[in-house]
Amino acid sequence: MRVLIIDGYVDEPACLGVPPYMAPYPRYIAGALIEKGVQKEDIIYRTIDRIRTRREPLRFDLYIIIAGMTVPGKYLRASPITLKEINELSHLEGTKIIGGPIRLGFGEEGGSSAKEFSVPGITLAKKDIEAFVYDLMDHKDPASVQHRMRTNSEIGRWAESGTFIITQHPDYPFVLCELETYRGCPRHSHCYFCTEPFYGKPDFREVNDVVREV
Numbered sequence: 001m002r003v004l005i006i007d008g009y010v011d012e013p014a015c016l017g018v019p020p021y022m023a024p025y026p027r028y029i030a031g032a033l034i035e036k037g038v039q040k041e042d043i044i045y046r047t048i049d050r051i052r053t054r055r056e057p058l059r060f061d062l063y064i065i066i067a068g069m070t071v072p073g074k075y076l077r078a079s080p081i082t083l084k085e086i087n088e089l090s091h092l093e094g095t096k097i098i099g100g101p102i103r104l105g106f107g108e109e110g111g112s113s114a115k116e117f118s119v120p121g122i123t124l125a126k127k128d129i130e131a132f133v134y135d136l137m138d139h140k141d142p143a144s145v146q147h148r149m150r151t152n153s154e155i156g157r158w159a160e161s162g163t164f165i166i167t168q169h170p171d172y173p174f175v176l177c178e179l180e181t182y183r184g185c186p187r188h189s190h191c192y193f194c195t196e197p198f199y200g201k202p203d204f205r206e207v208n209d210v211v212r213e214v
């Protein structure tokens with residue numbers, strides 16, 4: 001199986017994944033695929049900017065798109081994936097999955113009102129995309145996969161085994177890798193602009209897992 005991870009970029013209050021930054025999502029997904037037996041050489045990472053400019057032929061069995069801008073960022077040399085581009089990708093042969101903060105809704109830019117994402121031909125991972133991809137490897141049919149959150153022990157493993165994908169980033173070796181130590185927000189009342197409360201109470205990773213990932 002050949003897999004293409006398309007980084008459409010994410011920008012969340014607690015996670016930036018726009019070059020030169022790389023979010024944890026592609027690394028976790030790559031690690032989940034490795035654990036399911038997909039070979040490293042069959043897992044390709046491309047940013048949407050590279051796909052947009054090079055127009056290389058895309059022939060993969062599985063396409064995994066990461067997207068979602070929830071804060072109004074302005075970027076110097078990268079442009080997040082557009083709805084038009086997602087529609088174009090939906091016509092590719094093969095299985096298409098999309099996830100990340102886009103599960104909360106799609107807006108052309110952060111800070112704009114977001115609409116529920118729905119594009120025929122692409123399955124939205126409604127919870128954690130890395131868990132969805134992991135389970136998809138057993139089910140094959142996206143419609144039969146249960147949407148669920150990943151566990152701390154899962155990302156403890158996937159974060160480490162997925163680090164190889166960093167070398168495929170266009171800014172490597174100067175890519176800045178966002179490290180997740182926990183997610184969620186411990187406050188009783190939350191800031192109006194923030195999507196972190198959607199992750200619930202803080203969910204801390206094991207210190208040794210983070211150290212191994214580094």
Ligand code: SF4
Nearest residue numbers: 185187190191194196
């Ligand atoms: S809601 Fe919580 S995580 Fe979000 S900005 Fe406010 S304090 Fe930080």
